[in-house]
Amino acid sequence: MAVDTTSSKASKPAGAATPAPASKKQRPSSVVLKLIMAASGTLLVLFLFAHAAGNLKIFVGLPDFDHYAEWLRELGTPLLPHAWFLWIQRFGLLAAIGLHIWAAAALTIRAKKARPVKYAHRPKVQGGYAARTMRWGGVIIVLFVIWHILDLTLGTVNPAGGDSAASERVVEGFAPERWYVTIFYVLAVVAVGFHLRHGIWSAARTMGQQTVKGERRAKAIALVLSVVLVAMYLSVPIAVTLGLVD
Amino acid sequence: MTASEFWSEGEPVFDKAAPDGPVETRWERRKFNAKLVNPANRRKLTVIIVGTGLAGGSAAATLAEAGYHVKSYCYQDSPRRAHSIAAQGGINAAKNYRNDGDSVYRLFYDTVKGGDFRARESNVYRLAQVSVNIIDQCVAQGVPFAREYGGLLDNRSFGGTQVSRTFYARGQTGQQLLLGAYQALERQIGLGNVEMNARHEMLELIVVDGKARGIVVRDMVTGEISTEFADAVVLASGGYGNVFFLSTNAKGCNVTASWRAHRKGALFANPCYTQIHPTCIPESGSHQSKLTLMSESLRNDGRVWVPKAQKDTRRAADIPEDERDYYLERIYPSFGNLVPRDIASRAAKNVCDEGRGVGPGGLGVYLDFADAISRLGQKAVEAKYGNLFEMYERITGEDPYETPMRIYPAVHYTMGGLWVDYDLQSTVPGLFVVGEANFSDHGANRLGASALMQGMADGYFVLPNTISNYLASGPFPKVTETDAPVVEARKQVEDRIEKFLSIDGDRTVDSFHRELGHIMWEYCGMERTEEGLTKAVGLIRALKEEFWTRVKVPGKGEELNQNLEKAGRVADFIELGELMCIDALHRRESCGGHFRGESQTPDGEALRHDDEFSYAAAWEYFGADGKPTLHKEDLNFEYVHPSTRSYK
């Protein structure tokens, strides 16, 4: 059946205005990126709780706190050599932070590309404050952690210096006359709280939480966990600054 | 009435495709006798389908599944937005899931009767038969119809029938059905079997050697004009209610595809049959651009009234009970507020014409729920109609729990359309017409929930079977860009666009459309008279003249130009309006949606004249200024015998 079906213009591929380039490099899907963020974020949250709990030991007594720091390094021995557990944990944390930041960056780049032209009249914030502050909040947290490690782990920026005991670094670092350091910590910890208030709920959603009731519950749990965590962290520097710890 | 200064009469037209014999087996026999196309050859055959509504979308998906190469067109940005999306109430099917005595025969009977004995028995019977398969198909596609607690499909009764056969998906039945068809269509697009051209408007039909072989389209984004060829062309371009400017149809609904085909030789049947829906939200001012339908179910609990006195401008609440006229209950005591659509509409117009209408411009009547609220309580009323009340409040800013709703009739559906035979083929071989664009199944009036049924019957089940009979009769000779009819068709489109852009007058396209709408509504609306229609033809001819000298179309052809699009549509509406008035003028009887003032019983009811007018009027185009020629197709009723409707 000879039929001419050509038309006067080049026929378009079926319905596609902008067909995806065939040679597109396989990249992780946006949901895979989110799953990576959720998994790494969850690890980080677990660490934060453990860390916060450890910090509270300072209220039991400074030696107990130092003992705890030492215990950390002995953990796993004799199965593992001295401080290996700590190093494994450190690598784990680094990997988690690395993956988390990488996925966050990839999603951010995609988001920027997805909206190349901004609105002239900026959209009002409608969907909650936390959601919009995740990226900046995350960056602030990482900058804080760098400072914090120089301060309390390495002692480089701590008046007590590198060779001191952990408790000395804490007590001297948050000494009353160094109130600005305390304020900086408070702000950073609050930033962590905001990040987690949205992050914990968001991770649940990413992993498949899908009922309206569950959504309310997940948001409530996220809020409670964040507040508890913030309180646990803040208690230490504030108590030291106010001279309640010695 | 015979031929006159407005029209001439030609030979009768016959439906040669219709089988005879027992009505129950006609469709089976037609399918069996239809020639088939070998599956291997189908890929070499191209079918153009204009329209992606329920009729066109379902046809495109089905033909592509069968193996044909399909090219699909719609004017919206996505096939999913075709006007079928707006249908609310539901879809009929003779499933008899309620065990309430429904059957294919009963649906057939109700539809022929509902059409006021102006539809073909063969077609309607087939429609009732196929209705059953439609529901199966849609459910399998995942259409989320309303269900009962047992998990089975729910039904409701609709449009005054005595059985519950209407399937529905809340108030969004059309949307859910269309999404089913759209998804099937998208699947075929993804597989490369359908070439989808959204934002493309068909502006001309290409007829070569007497056969429909293609269309001329305009890419609405770039303005590029192109010619597209195929072995057969299917029009699924919907209804033309927008000839009235204000209607419940989407703004883009138009007659252009049908009208261009009509000009190329396809007969246009029963153009004057228009359905006017009684419960729409009235116009609120001169800015009004379209009207919104409110579900008919509101009349179950609302009481319709107007003040007894003319020009009574008091608030509804200030008008005492004995100064109100519950006119439907008064005139039709046995049916009351539940009289059929045409009767409720006409009664509303009458009281408004008497100067007793309410709201802006006096074009509205009250639909009052005060009684229902005091009888059932506000909670119960809210449970039943809450979403409709909300919609009303959103549009009007009035709270219907406090003040009565105002409603007014509006144009809703057009029963007329291109004439087709039993195979859905027009008088131009190779040109098929499906859905609201054809005239086939509803006669002079359409029952609620039957348009969706017809569109899908045509697209999923009828056309795919009958079109093969035509396609098998190939091979068709090759058509090229340089063939004279192709060159001419393209030139017609280009010249017209050129003309629109060059007039550069002082009136906008919309202003002409509005004016045409007023004429049509006034003289070819709910009640028509010889005097009015004659006047209307004169007014429309003058308007046409003025349009072609004073219209102003801004911009260029080679860009997205929405006023250029509108100009083409309005130019065709003006010609169609004239034909509608002539058709209404020639039919000196009242039937279905067509009420002739001269043809009524002593107490003001519609009076049909079966002896003179038991035919479909198929009009042939005779030049923009010539007289159209009437071809009659006689209708025979072997099974359902004509009777008179009464609602008193």
Add this chain to the structure above:
Amino acid sequence: MDIKVRVWRQSGPSAGGKMVAYDVKGISPDASFLEMIDVLNETLILDGDDPIAFDHDCREGICGACSMVINGVAHGPEKATTTCQLHMRKFSDGDVIDVEPWRAAAFPVIKDLVVDRTAFDQIIQAGGYITVPTGTAPDAHATPVPKKDADMAFEAATCIGCGACVAACPNGSSMLFTAAKITHLGLMPQGQPERDSRVLDMLQAQDDAGFGGCTNAGECTTVCPKGIPLSLIGRLNSDYRKAITKR
């Protein structure tokens, strides 16, 4: 009432654009937002200016064609309302109203307020259907569907494909749209055989079309004219996770 609108004017897909201010005088509070633009356009045409191009069709809130960001909010200030169903009585005399097109790379501007939403069709093409060629369906009552599932599927299926979710999302993500379709089809027994491939393919198409990834910001649902719930995104995520682990 008298108002001033500032509208994004862009003559073509590759042209630059800018906000242009127009005075609209004596508009009725009963006019819809689109009717207000109709009225403005009539005067623009007679003044020899180019009228404002915008998408619309049903003007009943169901076709999903209308698409304007009004004062920074997709579909304007009314909750659960399309632009065509927004009325001028929601504004005040003397207001200055900014009107912009949907902004997303996947929805390039064609002219003024008109954008190309073909990307949504591509997502559906990738898997937003149940494969059932015409005529092959069993009786409709062969498979009962629990009312709860049917109702929830319906809720999800009411998405009108308008794209407001994308316009509002800080990441330009179409997650809510895609999730609505995944949920609708995934809840029906008929949709089970293709459930895994559907979610993988549709998500791939969404990413390929240039939409951003969802970070659960939740702005989409607040502008969605059909109130598609945010929780459906969790369903998509869950289906996706199950589908990749099976693969």
